[in-house]
Amino acid sequence: MQNEFIINVVYLVSAALFIIGLKLLSHPSTARRGNLLSAVGMLVAICITLIDQQIVSYQWILIALAAGGVVGAVVARKIALTSMPELVSLLNGIGGLASLAVAFAMVVGGSLATYIVVILLIAIAIGGVTFTGSLVAWAKLSGKLGNIIQTKAMVFKGQAIANSLLVLAIILFAVGISFVPQMTFLVFVFVILCLALGVMLVLPIGGADMPVVISLLNSYSGLAACAAGIALNNNLLIVAGALVGASGIILTSIMCKAMNRSLTNVLFSGFKEVSSVSTKIEGEVKAISCEDAYYVLEAAQSVIVIPGYGMAVAQAQHAMKELQSLLEGNGAEVVYGIHPVAGRMPGHMNVLLAEADVPYELLLEMDEVNPRMENYDVAIVIGANDVVNPAAREIKESPIYGMPVINADLAKNVFIMKRGMASGFAGIDNPLFFKDNASMIFGDAKDSINAIIRQFAD
Amino acid sequence: MSFISLAMVLLLAIFLGFELIRKVPATLHTPLMSGANAVSGITVIGAFVFAGNDMGGLAKFFGVLAVFLATINVVGGYMVTDRMLSMFKGKGDRNAK
Helix, strand or coil: CCCHHHHHHHHHHHHHHHHHHHHHHCCHHHHHHHHHHHHHHHHHHHHCCCCCCCCCHHHHHHHHHHHHHHHHHHHHHCCCCHHHHHHHHHHHHHHHHHHHHHHHHHHHHCCCCHHHHHHHHHHHHHHHHHHHHHHHHHHHHHCCCCCCCCCCCCCCHHHHHHHHHHHHHHHHHHHHHHHHCCCCCHHHHHHHHHHHHHHHHCCCHHHHHHHHHHHHHHHHHHHHHHHHHHHCCCCCHHHHHHHHHHHHHHHHHHHHHCCCCHHHHHHHHHHHHHHHHHHHHCCCCCEEHHHHHHHHHCCCEEEEEEECCHHHHHHCCHHHHHHHHHHHHHCEEEEECCCCEEEEECHHHHHHHHCCCCHHEEEEEHHHHHHHHHHCEEEEEEEEEHHHCHHHCEEEEECCCCCCCCCHCCCCCCCEEECCCCCCCCCCCHHHHHCCCCCEECCCCCHHHHHHHHHHHC | CCCCHHHHHHHHHHHHHHHHCCCCCCCHHHHHHHHHHHHCCHHHHHHHHHCCCCCCCCHHHHHHHHHHHCCCCCHHHHHHHHHHCCCCCCCCHHHHC
């Protein structure tokens, strides 16, 4: 009894540390301290829980803690920061599986009140969907299982019906288990059905919609912990899970707004026929050599860089930083305009540029750069397409009409670094390329930037 | 504790979460997500009871599995977040480093 009181007091402290940690995350200069405080909160919570009198043997707990700690530490050290989207989706999945395992252990562990069983089944369902959904998202992001799981939306005939049947079966099994929870076999089938649902839900979502999917799965991993917390009667689990759940939901809604689409549209658009609007764009695309680009850049007073997923693919962030220093040395002002859904996860571009040592003050959001776009002498678009597409403002028939974009076309000159004339993910032509003030620099973005840097050296 | 008071805690935590996270700037969204991964590893404290008990082999096995997985999240999540945040430098801090 006394132990339980002490444990709960410490949980209170942990919850406070998590909350203060999140609060400090509201500015880059305090964020690191916030993360540390949050980690301290976690550490004391883990240590104090070990005095719980219900625990009779420590052997396996310590083995599992040590093994998990080693795996986590090795992964965190070894992972390339360019693979952050993959890592975060893997961690989402592991979190979901952990909650599933706890809930499962509790269901098979003893006799429980019916409402507890229902909550545990909810935890299992969310955890299961999070686990397999995240694995599919990981496969789509890394492209490692390219033969089996493609990055683009994967749809097959009757998929909608199959999904509905799956959901129906899950509900039926849940009802059955809540009546006879001692039948472990039923619980196993229930787990498998939930795992299958996770795969089915993420398969039809295309690669460029991954920012939404990762955010949503992030939220699920928290909600699964939350549900487990209610069943286990554990306040700290509820608070921490709810914080994570809220964080994921907010990010999801930011991502959806940035694409001007509803969540339902993102999750189920793979099922719809792609409406091929063929508004022919009249005009000519101008290509420019790196040498000519250099002359323009040398004369420029202010430059805005707009990165997209292509910059991550070409690994061009370090070269860009070098070019930035040269331009600044030449007396120009350089800033970066970052669209919320540029890249494959929320904040993807910011991490890449921070890794390349670009100060965070220079990373501006879309709403900050758009009002002064006319003042920039040059806008350099690196591997971005849909997020700078003026069709979103100008062409009512365009599928992306209404999406907030960075108005790169309003800058005095626009350089677009691009491999070829392929259209972006949305499969629509980009009128930006045909504007009079736009010039294309074809080729690998990193090579092109390096070529411009060499011109500065000469 | 009664179900209602747990629900009350849940409700307040969600609203608090919304208020706090709304203030996180876009530039820190990736560290926010990996940090959230670490926090969701809190499941580990729920798993101890099953991993350290003898309520039957299956429950123990899944308890141990949960401790292992959640610890990966906690350690991996906090460490990688710290690694990322250490790179976010302002103009002022750049000469110091």
